[in-house]
Amino acid sequence: MAKSWEEVAADKRARIAKSIPSVWKIDTSSLSDNVMDVPEKCGLLSSEELAITNSTAVELVEKMATGKLKSVDVTTAFCKRAAVAQQVTNCALEFFPEMALKQAKELDDFYEKNGKTVGPLHGLPISLKDQLRVKDLECSMGYVAWIGKYDEKDSVLTSLLRKAGAVFYIKTSVPQSLMVCETINNISGRTVNPRNKNWSCGGSSGGEGANVGIRGGIIGVGTDIGGSIRVPSAFNFLYGLRGSHGRLPYGDMANSMEGQETVHSVVGPLTHSVADMRLFVQSVLAEEPWKYDSKVVPMPWRQTEDDKAKQKIASKGLTLGFFNCDSVVMPHPPILRGVETVVSTLKENGHKVVPWKPYKHDYAVDLIGGIYGADGGKDIHAALQASGEPAIPNIDDLVSPELPGVDINGAWEVQRQKWQYQNEYLEQWRQMEEKLGCEMDAFIAPITPTAAIRHNQFKYYGYASAINLLDFTSVVVPVTFADKDVDKKDENFKPLNKIDGIIQAEYDPSAYHGAPVAVQIVGRRLSEEKTMAIAEEIGKLLGNQVTP
Numbered sequence: 001m002a003k004s005w006e007e008v009a010a011d012k013r014a015r016i017a018k019s020i021p022s023v024w025k026i027d028t029s030s031l032s033d034n035v036m037d038v039p040e041k042c043g044l045l046s047s048e049e050l051a052i053t054n055s056t057a058v059e060l061v062e063k064m065a066t067g068k069l070k071s072v073d074v075t076t077a078f079c080k081r082a083a084v085a086q087q088v089t090n091c092a093l094e095f096f097p098e099m100a101l102k103q104a105k106e107l108d109d110f111y112e113k114n115g116k117t118v119g120p121l122h123g124l125p126i127s128l129k130d131q132l133r134v135k136d137l138e139c140s141m142g143y144v145a146w147i148g149k150y151d152e153k154d155s156v157l158t159s160l161l162r163k164a165g166a167v168f169y170i171k172t173s174v175p176q177s178l179m180v181c182e183t184i185n186n187i188s189g190r191t192v193n194p195r196n197k198n199w200s201c202g203g204s205s206g207g208e209g210a211n212v213g214i215r216g217g218i219i220g221v222g223t224d225i226g227g228s229i230r231v232p233s234a235f236n237f238l239y240g241l242r243g244s245h246g247r248l249p250y251g252d253m254a255n256s257m258e259g260q261e262t263v264h265s266v267v268g269p270l271t272h273s274v275a276d277m278r279l280f281v282q283s284v285l286a287e288e289p290w291k292y293d294s295k296v297v298p299m300p301w302r303q304t305e306d307d308k309a310k311q312k313i314a315s316k317g318l319t320l321g322f323f324n325c326d327s328v329v330m331p332h333p334p335i336l337r338g339v340e341t342v343v344s345t346l347k348e349n350g351h352k353v354v355p356w357k358p359y360k361h362d363y364a365v366d367l368i369g370g371i372y373g374a375d376g377g378k379d380i381h382a383a384l385q386a387s388g389e390p391a392i393p394n395i396d397d398l399v400s401p402e403l404p405g406v407d408i409n410g411a412w413e414v415q416r417q418k419w420q421y422q423n424e425y426l427e428q429w430r431q432m433e434e435k436l437g438c439e440m441d442a443f444i445a446p447i448t449p450t451a452a453i454r455h456n457q458f459k460y461y462g463y464a465s466a467i468n469l470l471d472f473t474s475v476v477v478p479v480t481f482a483d484k485d486v487d488k489k490d491e492n493f494k495p496l497n498k499i500d501g502i503i504q505a506e507y508d509p510s511a512y513h514g515a516p517v518a519v520q521i522v523g524r525r526l527s528e529e530k531t532m533a534i535a536e537e538i539g540k541l542l543g544n545q546v547t548p
Helices: 005-018 047-053 057-065 071-089 097-114 156-163 206-213 230-235 274-285 303-314 333-348 361-372 378-387 395-399 408-436 462-470 498-506 528-542
Strands: 092-095 125-129 167-172 196-200 219-224 239-242 266-271 319-322 352-355 442-445 473-481 516-523
Touching (some): 005 092, 047 071, 071 092, 097 167, 125 206, 156 167, 156 274, 167 206, 206 219, 230 239, 230 473, 230 516, 239 274, 239 528, 319 333, 333 442, 333 473, 361 462, 408 462, 442 528, 462 516
Parallel strands (some): 125 219, 319 352, 319 442
Antiparallel strands (some): 239 266, 442 516
16 A cells, blocks of 8 residues: 555655764754754764864865865764754755765775875765755655655766765755745755744755754755745855856756746855855866756856956955845845945945846746746646645745646747846846946845744745846845844834735844844856855955855
8 A cells, every 4th residue: 555645754754864873863852942052062073073064165175185184084074063953953855974974985095095186176075955866865855756766867066066076965955846935845844044943944945054054064055046045045144156047057956847948947055155155166167067968158167257356356446236125025124234234334445336226126026926837836736746745835825726827828928028128137237337437246135025034934035036037146145143122123114015014014123133134246147256256255344254
């Protein structure tokens, strides 16, 4: 007799729990809401292992390349810390330390025999969203029906990271279907924010956000079709890169709605610094991913673009636009303060920052919402019906089975509208530059209208999803933390519309006290080198940029 979906999910949970060695189990019976200090205080990691996991990726690869550290030691440290992360945040869908340590030992043996590394990421543990395929492991992607299917080969990015020397040890949790900016599924349950279990870790790369946030990982790989890298980065005080479509390889990854070509999901890193982000991007591009994935633009790392941006930064010559409201939803007070903090800091340091009016973002939000539901929810709900599991909260906000869907002519019309909108936006950008008499290098904007949000309350994707429709490069910069004594609720605020009213009603200064606040730095399409350099400078000026 076939197992029920509940039995299949329970078996998977048991296997995840069993994958943590008994000697790595910790007492979680009396933890507070904030578990950020648990890895330091639980006694599982040695002082050397804590030092390793608190290092930058740039530091670690340099030490392994010069023989000062072994990959086995670095991998052991991160496996232990990820085991702690799983026990306190529920961030894993696959945990495989034995496989990781075997891979690390092979890399150490290669180094000892040849006196050199296999590549720029030699020996570095990298965590993966459970959307990237790893040979011989499951990739359920939050669907019960996909449990028990073992991948016969790596995704393109997995393979190229492996060639560059990366070690894999954990695949992190996602929301059922990936289409929600919180992380909950019927397999493993909810993943929580390590800074407060009552807050969301974001989604859909929420397991990455939680794991990297508590330093169970140092570079995590996520994906983004409507904020899924940027929201977890923002909610966990991390840097995150939403590169433009075609810059990094997406081939052979699991996905919902495969074949949807109007708005592409993209892959990118979540990190503690732009230096580590740069290491990741440079290492992947050095493997010439366009030879393995036909959608990748044959564009190596452009050091000249990075250098030009840094020269402009050094001469106090940046010109940046900014906005704090997209005319649809007004952000909560902590986000408004976060944007103002970035703007005032840049101005104090000699850069030009000017108001930028977001062009027809309400139109963009409606357009991309229709794209998400273009198949009438058939793909996602077919996957749910295959096991009989129910939909998680909030899925029907985006892909309700009651949506009418569109035919091929309707799809073509939507694609035309998207292209027209993208061109109109570029025209607005050019007009701004004509008005300023100089280049507008990027613009500063919220990522979400809230700081790290309470569970089941994420309602508005527009600050992130409009950028997906435009396919602009975006880098998340952590800014500050919500403060109940500073970020008072505006009792006289009049909602812009119904959804704005719902989101404003959610704000409680006490409930959000201490929640991470971030902004996104948005550059033109395929401007990764430049936009990352600008984000790095802003992080340094704010004092939030780790320097190796």
